[in-house]
Amino acid sequence: MKKFDILWLLGLLLVAFILLYPTTHNVFVSATNSHPYIMGFIKVAILATMGELLALRIATGKFTKPHGLIYRLIVWGFLGMCFVIVFDLFANGVKGAMGKGLLPALSNNPLGSKILFAFFTSTFMNLIFAPTFMALHRVTDTYIDLGKGSLEKILKVKLDDVINNIDWNGFISFVVLKTIPFFWIPAHTVTFMLPSVYRVLVAAFLSIALGAILAFAKRNKAKA
Numbered sequence: 001m002k003k004f005d006i007l008w009l010l011g012l013l014l015v016a017f018i019l020l021y022p023t024t025h026n027v028f029v030s031a032t033n034s035h036p037y038i039m040g041f042i043k044v045a046i047l048a049t050m051g052e053l054l055a056l057r058i059a060t061g062k063f064t065k066p067h068g069l070i071y072r073l074i075v076w077g078f079l080g081m082c083f084v085i086v087f088d089l090f091a092n093g094v095k096g097a098m099g100k101g102l103l104p105a106l107s108n109n110p111l112g113s114k115i116l117f118a119f120f121t122s123t124f125m126n127l128i129f130a131p132t133f134m135a136l137h138r139v140t141d142t143y144i145d146l147g148k149g150s151l152e153k154i155l156k157v158k159l160d161d162v163i164n165n166i167d168w169n170g171f172i173s174f175v176v177l178k179t180i181p182f183f184w185i186p187a188h189t190v191t192f193m194l195p196s197v198y199r200v201l202v203a204a205f206l207s208i209a210l211g212a213i214l215a216f217a218k219r220n221k222a223k224a
Contacts, residue, residue, distance in 0.1 A: 004063035011050060019201075032197045037081045044080025044204045049073045051208035058215035068149030075140045079133065083200045090125040091117075091192060114193060122188035126180050134175055138166055183210055 018024040032039045049072060057063045066072065094117055098105040103120055106112040142162045147154030184206075191202045 040084035041077035045077030047204035051211040055211035055215040068144035118192035
């Protein structure tokens, strides 16, 4: 095991310790409730960036620093802040629709109602919000890649060049039409069964899991 492998694992263990140790867990919950946007930025920026590094590690066999790592981290943090409000918008919207009878609620079955709420919330969020978020992230990553991680060069990149460098066919056929129904909707159904204070955090962990899965698939395809 190489040095950066150990550092990555230590980082993940540190996050786990913060969540599991009672004192730090209480601080985490309190901070999330008091400062949801700041905590959303921190959680997603750290964990999703770790996911990107892990995906590169799996795909290339070693940890490599991608172009503009700090800018990627900032983008992830901004998206984490978006998740905070988006998760609540869809969760409360589904609750309202179920309360009005616009969606089945199974009011006589608490567990069934909870599962339906989580499934409907995940489905609507992933069908309505996820493609937009994914496309935006693909655009920001392409800006950073074309600018070679230099802010001066990134600001000079033209939108036409960004659009033309994105594999939109692959984005639609795989990212949207496969990862959303087969990974994100089921995964976020579990996420929305959890207390709201943990949902953005779990979503960030899921990005690590998906990144690892896709990297393994890409590496195995290359070997075939």
